[in-house]
Amino acid sequence: xxxxxxxxxxxxxxxxxxxxxxxxxxxxxxxxxxxxxxxxxxxxxxxxxxxxxxxxxxxxxxxxxxxxxxxxxxxxxxxxxxxxxxxxxxxxxxxxxxxxxxxxxxxxxxxxxxx
Amino acid sequence: xxxxxxxxxxxxxxxxxxxxxxxxxxxxxxxxxxxxxxxxxxxxxxxxxxxxxxxxxxxxxxxxxxxxxxxxxxxxxxxxxxxxxxxxxxxxxxxxxxxxxxxxxxxxxxx
Numbered sequence: 001x002x003x004x005x006x007x008x009x010x011x012x013x014x015x016x017x018x019x020x021x022x023x024x025x026x027x028x029x030x031x032x033x034x035x036x037x038x039x040x041x042x043x044x045x046x047x048x049x050x051x052x053x054x055x056x057x058x059x060x061x062x063x064x065x066x067x068x069x070x071x072x073x074x075x076x077x078x079x080x081x082x083x084x085x086x087x088x089x090x091x092x093x094x095x096x097x098x099x100x101x102x103x104x105x106x107x108x109x110x111x112x113x114x115x
Numbered sequence: 116x117x118x119x120x121x122x123x124x125x126x127x128x129x130x131x132x133x134x135x136x137x138x139x140x141x142x143x144x145x146x147x148x149x150x151x152x153x154x155x156x157x158x159x160x161x162x163x164x165x166x167x168x169x170x171x172x173x174x175x176x177x178x179x180x181x182x183x184x185x186x187x188x189x190x191x192x193x194x195x196x197x198x199x200x201x202x203x204x205x206x207x208x209x210x211x212x213x214x215x216x217x218x219x220x221x222x223x224x225x226x
Contacts, residue, residue: 033213042121042204042216043159056213058116091158098212103149106158 002027004094004107005074012113013082021077021110025094032075033104034060034067037089049075050098082114117142119207121217129225134192136220138205141186145207148181148188149214153202162203163190195224 005024013019025032030051035043045059049069060067064082069075079086089111093104118141128134140148149164165172165179165188172179176195181188192199202221206214 031212035214035216042218043214045213045215048213059213103161103164104214106151106160108158 004029004092004105006090006092006107006110008110009108010111010113012115014115015083016081019079019082019086019112021079021090021092021112022074023077023092023094023107024074025092026096026105029094029096029105031095031098031102032069033093033095034075034077035091035093037091037109039088043091046077055098079112082112084114087112087114117145117207117209117215119205119215119217121205121220123220124218125221125223127223127225128195130195130197132195134190134195134199134222134224136190136203136205136222137187138189138207138217139185139187140207140215142207142209143183143186144209147208148179149206150177150179150190151204151206151216153204153219155201159204192222195222197224197226200224 032049034046037043047060047067048056064080066078089109091109093106095102095104121138146167151159152162153159163177165181176193178191202219204219205217208214
Protein backbone atom coordinates (compact mmCIF):
# COMPACT_ATOMS: atom_id res chain seq x y z
CA UNK A 1 0.00 0.00 0.00
CA UNK A 2 1.75 3.13 -1.20
CA UNK A 3 1.86 6.02 1.21
CA UNK A 4 0.70 9.55 0.57
CA UNK A 5 2.25 10.82 -2.63
CA UNK A 6 3.04 14.42 -3.44
CA UNK A 7 4.44 15.97 -6.56
CA UNK A 8 6.45 17.75 -7.48
CA UNK A 9 8.89 17.35 -4.57
CA UNK A 10 10.58 20.63 -5.45
CA UNK A 11 9.04 23.53 -7.34
CA UNK A 12 10.68 26.79 -8.32
CA UNK A 13 8.56 29.69 -9.49
CA UNK A 14 9.17 33.33 -10.23
CA UNK A 15 7.07 35.98 -8.57
CA UNK A 16 3.71 36.28 -10.28
CA UNK A 17 3.61 32.74 -11.62
CA UNK A 18 1.22 30.00 -10.56
CA UNK A 19 2.11 26.99 -8.45
CA UNK A 20 0.16 23.72 -8.53
CA UNK A 21 0.84 21.15 -5.87
CA UNK A 22 -0.60 17.66 -6.10
CA UNK A 23 -1.42 15.15 -3.41
CA UNK A 24 -2.58 11.57 -3.84
CA UNK A 25 -3.90 10.16 -0.56
CA UNK A 26 -3.31 6.64 0.63
CA UNK A 27 -5.57 4.02 -0.89
CA UNK A 28 -8.90 3.98 0.91
CA UNK A 29 -8.44 7.46 2.41
CA UNK A 30 -11.04 10.05 1.52
CA UNK A 31 -9.91 12.86 3.85
CA UNK A 32 -7.08 15.19 2.82
CA UNK A 33 -5.43 17.98 4.77
CA UNK A 34 -2.93 20.58 3.59
CA UNK A 35 -0.34 22.13 5.92
CA UNK A 36 2.36 24.73 5.34
CA UNK A 37 5.72 24.69 7.10
CA UNK A 38 7.99 27.71 7.04
CA UNK A 39 11.71 27.12 7.67
CA UNK A 40 12.38 26.06 11.28
CA UNK A 41 8.70 26.43 12.21
CA UNK A 42 5.82 24.12 12.95
CA UNK A 43 3.14 23.04 10.55
CA UNK A 44 0.19 25.36 10.03
CA UNK A 45 -3.17 23.99 8.97
CA UNK A 46 -4.49 25.36 5.69
CA UNK A 47 -7.44 23.35 4.43
CA UNK A 48 -9.30 20.08 4.98
CA UNK A 49 -11.14 18.39 2.13
CA UNK A 50 -13.22 15.31 1.71
CA UNK A 51 -13.96 14.03 -1.77
CA UNK A 52 -15.38 16.97 -3.79
CA UNK A 53 -16.02 19.03 -0.65
CA UNK A 54 -14.07 21.62 1.29
CA UNK A 55 -14.77 20.94 4.95
CA UNK A 56 -12.59 23.60 6.59
CA UNK A 57 -10.52 26.26 4.85
CA UNK A 58 -10.02 28.50 7.86
CA UNK A 59 -6.22 28.36 7.58
CA UNK A 60 -6.00 29.20 3.91
CA UNK A 61 -5.49 32.81 2.76
CA UNK A 62 -8.63 34.12 1.08
CA UNK A 63 -6.75 35.47 -1.92
CA UNK A 64 -4.54 33.62 -4.40
CA UNK A 65 -4.94 30.21 -2.69
CA UNK A 66 -7.44 27.53 -3.64
CA UNK A 67 -7.79 23.80 -3.11
CA UNK A 68 -9.80 21.02 -4.62
CA UNK A 69 -10.21 17.28 -4.25
CA UNK A 70 -12.12 15.99 -7.27
CA UNK A 71 -14.00 12.72 -7.44
CA UNK A 72 -11.23 11.32 -9.60
CA UNK A 73 -7.58 12.26 -9.31
CA UNK A 74 -5.36 13.92 -6.73
CA UNK A 75 -6.05 16.86 -4.50
CA UNK A 76 -4.64 20.11 -5.87
CA UNK A 77 -3.40 23.12 -3.93
CA UNK A 78 -3.15 26.08 -6.26
CA UNK A 79 -1.32 29.30 -5.53
CA UNK A 80 -1.79 32.10 -8.01
CA UNK A 81 0.58 35.04 -8.49
CA UNK A 82 3.12 33.65 -6.05
CA UNK A 83 5.16 35.97 -3.83
CA UNK A 84 8.42 35.34 -1.99
CA UNK A 85 6.51 34.81 1.25
CA UNK A 86 4.88 31.73 -0.25
CA UNK A 87 8.24 29.92 -0.16
CA UNK A 88 7.72 27.01 2.23
CA UNK A 89 7.26 23.27 2.43
CA UNK A 90 3.69 22.23 1.77
CA UNK A 91 2.65 18.92 3.25
CA UNK A 92 -0.54 17.05 2.66
CA UNK A 93 -1.87 14.33 4.93
CA UNK A 94 -4.67 11.85 4.52
CA UNK A 95 -6.82 9.80 6.84
CA UNK A 96 -9.37 7.06 6.36
CA UNK A 97 -11.90 8.43 8.82
CA UNK A 98 -12.71 11.98 9.76
CA UNK A 99 -13.57 13.65 13.04
CA UNK A 100 -10.19 12.87 14.57
CA UNK A 101 -10.93 9.17 14.71
CA UNK A 102 -7.95 8.15 12.66
CA UNK A 103 -4.26 8.89 12.23
CA UNK A 104 -3.20 11.41 9.62
CA UNK A 105 -0.42 10.11 7.37
CA UNK A 106 1.83 12.74 5.82
CA UNK A 107 3.26 12.91 2.35
CA UNK A 108 6.91 13.83 1.65
CA UNK A 109 6.04 17.46 0.99
CA UNK A 110 6.55 19.89 -1.86
CA UNK A 111 9.23 22.48 -1.30
CA UNK A 112 8.22 25.66 -3.09
CA UNK A 113 10.84 28.31 -3.78
CA UNK A 114 9.74 31.64 -5.17
CA UNK A 115 12.50 33.65 -6.82
CA UNK B 116 -9.25 28.42 17.60
CA UNK B 117 -6.86 26.00 19.20
CA UNK B 118 -3.46 27.31 20.36
CA UNK B 119 -0.73 24.79 21.17
CA UNK B 120 2.44 25.84 22.92
CA UNK B 121 5.47 23.58 23.11
CA UNK B 122 8.58 23.71 25.31
CA UNK B 123 11.50 23.61 25.13
CA UNK B 124 12.37 24.68 21.61
CA UNK B 125 15.70 22.86 21.79
CA UNK B 126 16.81 19.97 23.97
CA UNK B 127 20.24 18.38 24.19
CA UNK B 128 20.62 15.15 26.14
CA UNK B 129 23.36 12.62 26.72
CA UNK B 130 22.81 9.25 25.12
CA UNK B 131 20.98 7.02 27.56
CA UNK B 132 19.33 9.89 29.43
CA UNK B 133 15.63 10.78 29.24
CA UNK B 134 14.05 13.58 27.24
CA UNK B 135 10.81 15.32 28.17
CA UNK B 136 8.83 17.69 25.97
CA UNK B 137 5.78 19.54 27.25
CA UNK B 138 2.81 21.03 25.45
CA UNK B 139 -0.23 23.01 26.52
CA UNK B 140 -3.43 23.56 24.58
CA UNK B 141 -6.22 26.09 24.87
CA UNK B 142 -9.38 24.41 23.54
CA UNK B 143 -11.00 22.22 26.17
CA UNK B 144 -12.93 20.46 23.37
CA UNK B 145 -9.72 18.96 21.93
CA UNK B 146 -9.70 15.21 22.37
CA UNK B 147 -6.86 13.83 20.24
CA UNK B 148 -3.16 14.51 20.87
CA UNK B 149 -0.60 13.02 18.48
CA UNK B 150 3.17 13.43 18.53
CA UNK B 151 5.14 13.55 15.29
CA UNK B 152 8.86 13.11 14.65
CA UNK B 153 10.40 14.89 11.69
CA UNK B 154 13.93 14.25 10.52
CA UNK B 155 15.68 16.87 8.42
CA UNK B 156 14.07 17.16 5.01
CA UNK B 157 11.63 14.34 5.71
CA UNK B 158 7.91 14.04 6.33
CA UNK B 159 6.45 14.15 9.85
CA UNK B 160 5.79 10.65 11.14
CA UNK B 161 3.45 9.74 13.97
CA UNK B 162 5.28 8.17 16.88
CA UNK B 163 2.54 8.01 19.49
CA UNK B 164 -0.88 9.48 20.16
CA UNK B 165 -3.33 9.69 23.02
CA UNK B 166 -7.02 10.37 23.30
CA UNK B 167 -8.76 12.29 26.02
CA UNK B 168 -10.26 9.24 27.70
CA UNK B 169 -6.77 8.00 28.61
CA UNK B 170 -4.24 9.56 30.97
CA UNK B 171 -1.11 7.77 29.87
CA UNK B 172 0.12 5.60 27.03
CA UNK B 173 3.41 3.84 26.54
CA UNK B 174 5.13 2.24 23.55
CA UNK B 175 8.57 0.81 24.34
CA UNK B 176 10.84 3.79 25.12
CA UNK B 177 8.19 6.41 24.38
CA UNK B 178 5.37 7.48 26.66
CA UNK B 179 2.81 10.25 26.61
CA UNK B 180 0.83 11.66 29.51
CA UNK B 181 -2.26 13.84 29.36
CA UNK B 182 -3.75 16.09 32.03
CA UNK B 183 -7.11 17.29 30.72
CA UNK B 184 -7.82 19.47 33.72
CA UNK B 185 -4.63 21.43 33.29
CA UNK B 186 -4.76 21.11 29.48
CA UNK B 187 -1.26 19.86 29.06
CA UNK B 188 0.40 16.75 27.69
CA UNK B 189 3.97 15.54 27.63
CA UNK B 190 6.23 13.23 25.65
CA UNK B 191 8.82 11.16 27.49
CA UNK B 192 11.65 9.36 25.70
CA UNK B 193 13.75 7.08 27.88
CA UNK B 194 17.18 5.61 27.17
CA UNK B 195 17.72 8.04 24.31
CA UNK B 196 19.74 6.94 21.31
CA UNK B 197 21.42 8.97 18.53
CA UNK B 198 18.63 8.02 16.12
CA UNK B 199 16.18 9.85 18.40
CA UNK B 200 17.74 13.13 17.23
CA UNK B 201 15.04 14.96 15.26
CA UNK B 202 12.39 17.66 15.58
CA UNK B 203 9.36 16.59 17.59
CA UNK B 204 5.96 18.22 17.21
CA UNK B 205 2.96 17.93 19.48
CA UNK B 206 -0.50 18.55 18.08
CA UNK B 207 -4.09 18.73 19.23
CA UNK B 208 -7.40 18.36 17.47
CA UNK B 209 -11.06 18.35 18.37
CA UNK B 210 -14.25 17.62 16.52
CA UNK B 211 -13.16 19.89 13.70
CA UNK B 212 -10.47 17.37 12.79
CA UNK B 213 -7.68 19.76 11.80
CA UNK B 214 -4.46 19.40 13.74
CA UNK B 215 -2.99 22.42 15.51
CA UNK B 216 0.75 21.94 15.93
CA UNK B 217 3.23 23.21 18.45
CA UNK B 218 6.31 25.02 17.16
CA UNK B 219 8.51 21.96 17.58
CA UNK B 220 11.40 20.81 19.75
CA UNK B 221 14.79 20.05 18.24
CA UNK B 222 16.21 17.12 20.16
CA UNK B 223 19.91 16.36 19.93
CA UNK B 224 21.23 13.18 21.52
CA UNK B 225 24.96 13.44 22.28
CA UNK B 226 26.92 10.22 21.92
